[in-house]
Amino acid sequence: MNAGPAHPPTFLRGDKAYRRQFLWTSVISAVCHGALFMGLVFSPDLTPARRWPTSVVNVSLVSLPDLGKGAALNPPAPKEARVPEAKKEYKPVPKKKAPAPDLKSKPDTISLAPKKKEAKTSLKKKTYKPDKAIQRAVENVHENVQEKAQPRASDLLEKALADLKRKVNEGPPGTGGGQGNGGGGKTGLDQMDIYKIEIAYLIQQNWAFSEQMVGGRKDLEARLVIKILPDGRISDMFFETKSGNAYFDDSVYKAVQKSDPLPPLPRGYRRPSYMVGLRFTPSGLN
Amino acid sequence: MRRLNPSRGMARLLFFMGVAVMVFRGVAGAVEYIDINNPFIRKIPIAVPFFQAKTGTEVQAEIAEKGAVRLAETLEFTGFFKILDRAGFLEDPQRMGIETPQIRFDSWTTVGAELLVTGGFEVLDGALAIELRLYDTFKGRLLVGKRYQGARTDLKKIIRRFCDDIIYTLTGQHGIFTSRIAFVSNGTGNKEIYTCDFDGSDPKQLTRTKAITISPAWSLDGDWIAYTSYLKGKPDLFIKNLKDGRSHQVTHEGLNITPAWRPFRQELAATLSFTGDQEIYLLTETGKTVKRLTHNQGIDVSPSWSPDGKKFAFVSKRAGTPQIYIQDVESNVVQRVTYYGRHNTQPAWSPAGDRIAYTSLEGGETNIFIVGIDGKEPVQLTRNAGDNESPAWSPDGNLIAFCSYREGPARIYVMTAFGTDQRRLLTLSGEQTDPAWSPRSQRD
Amino acid sequence: MKRKLWIVAALFLVVPGLLFTVSCAKKKVASEPGMMQEESEAAKSAAEKAREEELARQRALEEQRLKEAEEAKRKMIAEERARFENEDIYFEFDSATLLPMAQEILKRKAEYLKANPNLTVVIEGHCDERGTHEYNLALGDRRAKSAMQFLKDLGIPASRMVAISYGEERPVDPGHNEEAWAKNRRAHFVIQ
Structure with missing residues (x-):
């Protein structure tokens, strides 16, 4: 169809386009070469990441837990049944101001109240005695986790459980229950290395960060310094540098808060506290 | 320091x-x-306990649960949140504190919640009064609180409004909860245009042409919809006002297809072939030709406007294979965007303006990709799940609706702009294709 | 052959009749001359009648022959038309270029259109399912138009042709393999 009169003009235009294209290609080629060399010289680990068919975030990891809305909604059924019961029992539901404890007398409340308290103390004050409560809290989370079918979360849980048990027993800190990485090494050095891996893992597991929230930015970085007491409590935490993105900074702060208390410092560590910096970047998202 | x-x-x-x-x-x-x-959790963990009834009856228990479930589902749809399982909560939703001094925030942080939504409501003579609040559990702070009054049937609307407040508070941007999605379904035996809510609910048939009717496109105000139909035996453009029913047609000889409304102007770009060559033209809303935009022997099709309406992306075969290009309307300068792959079509310019989603046919598989408007770093969003095509951005740019054949028949799916959380939007009889996401409704 | 047979059969009927009348007449002529004349006249009219009958018969024969020929012709026209409409031309993937085979078919179609100058034709452009709907609509349009251009170059006026693209909307083979795709990448011709 193009054989007719349409042909010559396209050809001419093509000629011009060729010349321009050639120029462009040379320029682009030169720039690319330059960039490539610069890249190789300054950050060799950058180049592979920039290859053409970049793959997006690991889809399966994220979509695994929530198979559908229904899945998340069905499990609480037993709980749902309990709620109306409770309501029947207290008809004069207190107004906003009247707090629930005033009326506490029914079994539900009793089971709930201590749970709350222990959870609180375990987070902030660090009391070891009520190990039952800790157990229960852990079980609670455990159930939660199992329902959501998060394989890695349950790993974390085992670990957290081991940590908790260790704390409760006040026993010698057998080097990293979950890690089990060369328990023989009794020098402070080895123990600290393992300890750092351990806390990094714990904090990472508690770090909830939605990349959507920051529009997929990868250039964010925040540094947080924490002071850990021998029993694992975090006695001090502050930003050394913030990312400038309030949501990102918040998310890392919360991650550390959620991880408090950390496992106790290794026995061999004889200082009154351990100060360490945490550097958060969302780069792992990709 | x-x-x-x-x-x-x-x-x-x-x-x-x-x-x-x-x-x-x-x-x-x-x-x-x-x-x-x-980060292990890539969403914000949020707790949405059942709402608290101020006076207890059967009806209200239903609102307490359904309201909370609906609110949680609506939030979850955005892809921002991880809805925490209510079975793990330490608080009794009917007796816990729902306002600042009474809320025991530590019992929420313990279960991993970073945000908490509480609801309290009462029903009086069929009228519903509901208070909804969003808290930052770690800071123990109220982020947003609203009181709504309305009929009981307004619950859905109230919840969507509060969800919008939540999104606005967290992101500084309005959500998508007033938007709708147009699509094509052939359940009646013919391809016709349908619309549904952003979350797939409330599907309605829009056209009854009894002919092939495809390619819906929304105007920026959401009042107009343009589409291609074989109503007169060949592909013509139909431009329809959804509010007052006005309609216009573009029925030049040859093709009249792929309409795309230009932002901020009552104009649209579309491919016409009355000259014998498929070129993109600028048309008024009444279908009159303003000017010809592309000048190139060969296929030029599927325009998609930049958010400022100054440029448009389109498909052209000028380099031998269909690829995505960008053209400036004023200067007519054309820039190629895609280089990877031999069959790249269906460009969709992101609402933020920085990226273009498109469909690529490679190795016998059709998948959705995203690329910067500078052509750098194309990223594959769908893979190993049948053919996936027709990307359409949500108005906030966080989600992408698309058409997937992963179940066999074509269905509309939604995912985040990062390719995560891929899920089916709705199921109707027949096959569904060609999603088009409306802008937010200004009135709702 | 048939005609000859008929004539022979007719002669068999007519000749003995004539012989009979002649022989009778002779007898009558001998006895009654007046009668004889009458009789000869009667014989004449009988011969006339026979002749007419024979002519009518021949006319009927002729008509039937014509009818048959016409029918055959009509059948041939219908066949030609069917061939015109059923014979699609095929394309390669993502291409609107006319293959040599397609050009041969189009030449035959041009001849047909020339022989039937009052016909107008709709050229439908179709695609396989690969690639996306919108692009395939444009590609189908290109296919239909390249066929149309070829016919135009062979002298068929453009006013007798209309190109309509159906993209991938109307596959002839709903399969998802190369065999089906090859059948679907086509231009189809419909006489209006």
Whole structure:
């Protein structure tokens, strides 16, 4: 169809386009070469990441837990049944101001109240005695986790459980229950290395960060310094540098808060506290 | 910063004591650093306990549960949130505090919630009064609280409004909860245009042409919809006002297809072929030709406007294979965007303006990709799940609706702009294709 | 052959009749001359009648022959038309270029259109399912138009042709393999 009169003009235009294209290609080629060399010289680990068919975030990891809305909604059924019961029992539901404890007398409340308290103390004050409560809290989370079918979360849980048990027993800190990485090494050095891996893992597991929230930015970085007491409590935490993105900074702060208390410092560590910096970047998202 | 110096001193001390550094990459060298760069949870954990009825009846128990469930589902749809399982909660939703001094925030942080939504409501003579609040559980702070009054049937609307407030509070941007999605379904035996809510609910048939009717496109105000139909035996453009029923047609000889409304102007771009060549033209809403936009022997099709309406992306075969290009309307300067792959079509310019989603046919598989408008770093969003095509951005740019054949028949799916959370939007009889996401409704 | 047979058969009927009348007449002539004349006239009219009958018969024969020929012709026209409409031309993937085979078919179609100058034709452009709907609509349009251009170059006026693209909307083979795709990448011709 193009054989007719349409042909010559396209050809001419093509000629011009060729010349321009050639120029462009040379320029682009030169720039690319330059960039490539610069890249190789300054950050060799950058180049592979920039290859053409970049793959997006690991889809399966994220979509695994929530198979559908229904899945998340069905499990609480037993709980749902309990709620109306409770309501029947207290008809004069207190107004906003009247707090629930005033009326506490029914079994539900009793089971709930201590749970709350222990959870609180375990987070902030660090009391070891009520190990039952800790157990229960852990079980609670455990159930939660199992329902959501998060394989890695349950790993974390085992670990957290081991940590908790260790704390409760006040026993010698057998080097990293979950890690089990060369328990023989009794020098402070080895123990600290393992300890750092351990806390990094714990904090990472508690770090909830939605990349959507920051529009997929990868250039964010925040540094947080924490002071850990021998029993694992975090006695001090502050930003050394913030990312400038309030949501990102918040998310890392919360991650550390959620991880408090950390496992106790290794026995061999004889200082009154351990100060360490945490550097958060969302780069792992990709 | 005041505390910085002693801390550094301490760190230095530790350093000189000979403490080995495992992941030592601190630039300042003051404190040893542990790198943490892989957030385990990629969403914001939010707790949405059942709402609290101020006076208890059967009906209200239903609102308490359904309202909370609906609110949670609506939030979950955005892809921002991880809805925490209510079975793990430590608080009784009917007796817990739902306002600041009474809320025991630690019992929410313990279950991992970073945000908490509480609801309290009462029903009086069929009228519903509901208070909804969003809290930051770690800071123990109210982020947004609203009181709504309306008929009981307004619950859905109230919840969507509050969800919009939540999104606005967290992101500074309005949500998508007033938007709708147009699509094509052939359930009647013919391809016709349908619309549904952003979450797939409330599907309605829009056209009854009894002919092939495809390619719906929304105007920026959401009042107009344009589409291609074979109503007269060949592909013509139909432009329809959804509010007052006005309609216009573009029925030139040859093709009249792929309409795309230009932002901020009542104009649209579309491909016409009355000259014998498929070129993109600028048309008024009444279908009159303003000017010809592309000048190239060969296929030029599927325009998609930049958010400012100054440029448009389109498909052209000028380089031998269909690829995505960008053209400036004023200067007519054309720039190629896609280089990877031999069959790239269906460009969709992101609402933020920085990226273009498109469909690529490669190795016998059709998948959705995203690329910067500078053509850098194309990223594949769908893979190993049948053919996926027709990307359409949500008005906030966080979600992409698309058409997938992963179940066999074509269905409309939604995913985040990062390719995560891929899920089916709705199921109707027949096959569904060609999603088009409306802008937010200004009135709702 | 048939005609000859008929004539022979007719002669068999007519000749004995004539012989009979002649022989009778002779007898009558001998006895009654007046009668004889009458009789000869009667014989004449009978011969006339026979002749007419024979002519009518021949006319009927002729008509039937014509009818048959016409029918055959009509059948041939219908066949030609069917061939015109059923014979699609095929394309390669993502291409609107006319293959040599397609050009041969189009030449035959041009001849047909020339022989039937009052016909107008709709050229439908179709695609396989690969690639996306919108692009395939444009590609189908290109296919239909390249066929149309070829016919135009062979002298068929453009006013007798209409190109309509159906993209991938109307596959002849709903399969998802190369065999089906090859059948679907086509231009189809419909006489209006």
